Amino acid sequence: MNLLFLGDVVGRAGRDAVLAHLPELRRRLATDFVVVNGENAAGGFGITEKIARDFFDAGxxxxxxxxxxxxQKELVGAIDRETRILRPLNFPEGTPGRGAAVFQAPRGRRVLVANVMGRLFMDPLDDPFAAVGHVLRQVRLGAGAGAGNGVDAVIVDVHAEATSEKMAMGHFCDGRASLVVGTHSHVPTADLQILPGGTAYQSDAGMCGDYDSVIGMKKEVSIARFVRKLPTERMTPAENEATVCGVFVRTDDRTGLGVRAEPVRIGGRLAPHLPEA
Incomplete structure (x- = not known):
């Protein structure tokens, strides 16, 4: 299978870039399944149903x-209706929505996506490793579509601050997932690789946003916060042309493990990189 994961979408600039480039990326890369982290898509803070629908319409x-x-408070009531939006798996029991789901892909194939949040320097949620481990034990990667609990691919989004926690999750899942990729830091890392057990891994996919900024936000406000240590106006997303950042993974049809992993960068300020189909 050909999998495409795009990192945190930040504000209108990020949304516009994803909507503009995704149809061609899907065609060029013959992509079977696309995951996008959308938690900063609405003005840099959260996501709305309308924005989600725009993403789904784009592929x-x-x-x-x-x-x-x-x-975005509306999502609390909407996330149970729109099952294609995941929230972190390790929120407490009873939280609306779900953190993992199996999706149908072309030609009868099945893809498990799990979304988990780290705990280092972030909210003290439930154990992310126990949560992911429980989900992975429920499926058999590479067992073939339609074969009971078999899935053809497993994608794990690790939304975390610390690269050490993300790396540990990658190795924890090695051999049991097609791709483990970090989000949240908004900066693409240079460690994209296939781990020894066959899992594609990157510590952070980077953001889909304007890189003439401080992690997607207007740089003047962020600089003032660091320099003056005084309250400032609310941070808002930078609005110039965005770079779409992510990772492309090709899996082995028999095992579901990664055989090829390449970064994706298109538009905006970062050096472009587009995988060959």
Whole structure:
């Protein structure tokens, strides 16, 4: 299978870039399944149903989130209706929505997507490793579509601050997932690789946003906060042309494990990189 994961979408600039480039990316890469982290898509804070629908119409199959998932209050009531939006798996029992789901892909194939949030320097949620481990034990990767609990691919979005926690999750899932990819830091890391057990891994996919900024937000406000240590106006997303950042993974049809992993960067300020189909 050909999988595409796009990192945190930040504000209108990020949304516009994803909507503009995704149809061609799907065609060029013959993509079977697309996941986008959308937790900063609405003005930098959360996501709305309308924005989610726009992503789905453009070719997104699943939207993951993170610590800003509830910033747009409407999502609390909507997330149970729109099952293609995931919230972190390790929220307490009884939280609306779900953190993992199996989705149908072309030609009868099945893809498990799990969204989990780290605990280092973030909210003290339930154990992310126990949560992911429980989900992975429920499926058999590479067992073939339609074969009971078999899935053809497993994608894990680790929304976390610390690279050490993300790396540990990658190795924890190695051999049991097609792709483990970090989000939240908004900066693409240079460690994209296939781990020894066959799982594609990157510590952070980077953001889909304007990189003439401080992690997607207007740089003047962020600089003032660091320099003056005084209250400032509310941070808002930078609005110039965005770079779409993510990772492309090709899996082995028999095992479901990664055989190829390449970064995706298109538009905006970062050096472009587009995988060959």
């Amino acid at each position: 997104v199959d699943c939207i993951t989130t993170g610590n800003h998932v509830w910033d």
